[in-house]
Structures are given as structure tokens and as C-alpha cells.
Amino acid sequence: MEILRLLQSSVDPNQQAGGWSSILMTVIPLALMIVIFYFLLIRPEKKRAKKEKAMRENLQVADEVVTIGGIIGRVLSIQDETIVVETGSDRNRIRVLKSAIAENRTTHDDVETVTIKK
Numbered sequence: 001m002e003i004l005r006l007l008q009s010s011v012d013p014n015q016q017a018g019g020w021s022s023i024l025m026t027v028i029p030l031a032l033m034i035v036i037f038y039f040l041l042i043r044p045e046k047k048r049a050k051k052e053k054a055m056r057e058n059l060q061v062a063d064e065v066v067t068i069g070g071i072i073g074r075v076l077s078i079q080d081e082t083i084v085v086e087t088g089s090d091r092n093r094i095r096v097l098k099s100a101i102a103e104n105r106t107t108h109d110d111v112e113t114v115t116i117k118k
Helices: 002-010 013-057
Strands: 064-067 072-078 082-087 092-097 101-104
Touching: 013 101, 064 082
Parallel strands: none
Antiparallel strands: 064 072, 064 101, 072 082, 082 092
16 A cells, blocks of 8 residues: 555646647647648649549540550540540541540530620
């Protein structure tokens, strides 16, 4: 019993508070790093992926597209997950996946984005 009393009396209350502050000093920078990581890496990547998905869904026949491999051509037909692209003046036709389209070089006038000037 005397040993317990000696141990309890030797524990400084300031030392216990220091334990919590050291834990907070470890957790706060870690939480800040996670928040910064989210806003600098994860969020922009999700926005880019969402934009690419919308571009691939809005492909139309006669759009000029560039594939991931660098092939430039015009869209001839669109099926579920594939499109047929015609390249060059020699009219070669290539069937590629929609996911292989990197860029749509054709600009479309959307009804929502057109403004009428008076």
C-alpha cells in the first residue's frame, strides 16, 4: 500500500497534461497533412476524371478526336463502349474503346451555353 501512495504522490499533474499535449502535437500535423493531401491531389484528380467522363459520353459522329496513342481522326460511329475512327485521307478505319479517347477537338455549341446578344 505504501508503494502505491508513493507512486501516486510522485506523479506530477503537469506531467499528465504534457501527455495530452504531446498527443495533440502529433495528431494535429497529421490531420493537416491529410487535409492538404486531399485538396492538392485527390480533389483535382476527381474533377479531371469527371470532366473526361463527360467528354467521352458527349462524343458525336463527325467529331475530331485524339486517342491516347496519338491517333487523330473523325468519329464514324458510336456503339456502347467502342467507336469507329476514320484517319487521314486514305480512309483507314480503326475501332477503339471510348476509354482510349484522350481529347475531343471539336467544339459544340450547347443550347445552355449560347448567349443571345441584342
